[in-house]
Amino acid sequence: MARVRRPGTRWWVGAVGLVGLCVAAEVQPAYSQQSVSVRAALVKGTLPTDDPTAAVWATAAVSEFPMSPQVHWPVRITEVTAKSVKVRGLHDGTNVAILLEYSDPSEDPEDAAALEFMVGDTKAHFAHGQPMAQVQGGPVNIWYWKNKDGKGVDMGAKGFGTLKPHAHQDVKAKGVFQDGVWKVVFSRPLHTEYLEEDTQFKPGEFASIAFAIWDGKKTDSGQPKEKGSEKAISSWWYFRADAPPDYSPYMYAVLAVALALGFELVLVRRLKKGS
Amino acid sequence: MGGVLVRPIVLTVLIYLFLKFIVPILPHSAPLPSSLIFLYLMLTTAGIVIFETLSGASKDAFFGPIFRFLTGESGGALSSARYLVLALFPLLVGWQTYGSTASSDAPPAENRTIHPAPPGEYTGLSNPVPKTPENIMYGKGLYASRCSPCHGNFDGKGFAASGFTPPPANFKDPTTIAMLQESYLFWRIKRGGVGLPVEGMPWKSAMPRWELELSDEDIWKVIMGEYDGAGQKPRTWDESE
Incomplete structure (x- = not known):
């Protein structure tokens, strides 16, 4: 005798649960900005290239990176003032501006900060692009600012002792010291004509970035506390200028929904015909 | 049903x-x-x-x-x-x-090989320095002045470690020097981060190239000091076979 079972609801609850579990297994958790990268949002209007305190900076995503004393090569330093640096970025499709913010108890003429980038597609060592034994390394592009100079310097290096300013200068920088905090904004066109010397920013693509900070406070010897290779540094992190909004994924999703609905309709009709 | x-x-x-x-x-x-x-x-x-x-x-x-x-x-x-x-x-x-076509905010994936193969000339070298208490102490002294700023008390937590990625190795971790031969450490200390092959991402390593500042004998002594301080033993040929 055939066993008769009353249609229950438990099994389809289980099926829905199973679908949910599969989806949960497949879906990646949303990426959180755990300060592995700096994101420069695309903005309309004037870029605050000469104003580190502009209100628009408050709208930029902030990333924070730890800083270490430079111990990689002599002359080393064992204690530095800057323990971390907060970084924000903005771009307008033509120029990019990057804001550094870090603590420093005093404003001194020798206070300085720098950004470092790889040039082109060739990887470069974070310490001034020093040569690597088994890998052909590339040069680095360094944007340097010193308080007493009040301007940005566009520099290049490929190994220790090779750091020098470029013949062309297209980096601007301005620093403002307030309440024990330096805010320094660097800016430059996203693209330049010096492909062999300058890093080029392609919106939507990740580039490597590193930071350096010098506390120029004078010690009893009359020398700055941090100078030259005696500085606070980071190794490579990531930087990305946002690409313009792309709505095509929404269009593809709508198309996929329509196709899936059509598939369902055809399937159900065929099954009904078959039965 | x-x-x-x-x-x-x-x-x-x-x-x-x-x-x-x-x-x-x-x-x-x-x-x-x-x-x-x-x-x-x-x-x-x-x-x-x-x-x-x-x-x-x-x-x-x-x-x-x-x-x-x-x-x-x-x-x-x-x-x-x-x-x-x-x-x-x-x-x-x-x-x-949508998920597969929308651009991701995640940086490029990094597949770093933590212990890449050393160049052939560094494979199988044995430590020529006698393992005496004096040599171990001497190596620990060098470690304290040269290595501890990043590698700390053999735990990878030195005061200079925080800004570096990848972080300095923790020698107390059984997956670091305990599974390596002394010759491997000799290569890594002597040639530093810039001596790594491409899969080791040499452009990110802050490990100094100590051959410019330490003699080979001193490097071997540092290795003895490291193993002793971390409470580890080097992997030997007998164990690896």
């Missing part, structure tokens, strides 16, 4: 729970990537379908409830569930399509 489907569903759920929650707590195990769990569930589903459709009768028994559900012949509460499934499926497809 549906009784024939309960067993496959329960089996699939149990396998998911095992992969998601049990596997990570097994000894020497780690959480499985979501993509791998999804792949295992797909393989499980394929296996169930094959098993349940080996004969014509079993095929009808397996697909019958599904077909009746999809065509709305099941009736009762299942009609509501049918509409739910028919609505959810296109949404799920649309969601997956």
Whole structure:
């Protein structure tokens, strides 16, 4: 005798649960900005290239990176003032501006900060692009600012002792010291004509970035506390200028929904015909 | 209806729970990537379908409830569930399509090999320095002045470590120097981060090239000091064979 079972609801609850579990297994958790990268949002209007305190900076995503004393090569330093640096970025499709913010108890003429980038597609060592034994390394592009100079310097290096300013200068920088905090904004066109010397920013693509900070406070010897290779540094992190909004994924999703609905309709009709 | 489907569903759920929650707590195990769990569930589903459709009768028994559900012949509460499934499926497809076509905020994946193969001339070298208390102490002294700023008290937590990525090695961790031969450490200390091959991402390593500042003999002594200070023993040829 055939066993008769009353249609229950438990099994389809289980099926829905199973679908949910599969989806949960497949879906990646949303990426959180755990300060592995700096994101420069695309903005309309004037870029605050000469104003580190502009209100628009408050709208930029902030990333924070730890800083270490430079111990990689002599002359080393064992204690530095800057323990971390907060970084924000903005771009307008033509120029990019990057804001550094870090603590420093005093404003001194020798206070300085720098950004470092790889040039082109060739990887470069974070310490001034020093040569690597088994890998052909590339040069680095360094944007340097010193308080007493009040301007940005566009520099290049490929190994220790090779750091020098470029013949062309297209980096601007301005620093403002307030309440024990330096805010320094660097800016430059996203693209330049010096492909062999300058890093080029392609919106939507990740580039490597590193930071350096010098506390120029004078010690009893009359020398700055941090100078030259005696500085606070980071190794490579990531930087990305946002690409313009792309709505095509929404269009593809709508198309996929329509196709899936059509598939369902055809399937159900065929099954009904078959039965 | 549906009784024939309960067993496959329960089996699939149990396998998911095992992969998601049990596997990570097994000894020497780690959480499985979501993509791998999804792949295992797909393989499980394929296996169930094959098993349940080996004969014509079993095929009808397996697909019958599904077909009746999809065509709305099941009736009762299942009609509501049918509409739910028919609505959810296109949404799920649309969601997956969006996820695979939208640009990601995640930086490029980095597949760094932590212990890449050393150049041939560094393979199998034995420490020529006698393992005396004096030499070990001397090596520890060099370690304290040259290595501890980053590697700390042999735990990778030196005061200069925080800004570097990848972080300095923790020598007390059994997966670092305890599984390496002394010759490997000799290579890494002597040539530093810039001596790494491409898979070791030499452009990110802050390890100095100590051959410029220390003699080979001093490097061998540092190695002895490291193993002694970390409470580890180097891997030997006998153990590796």
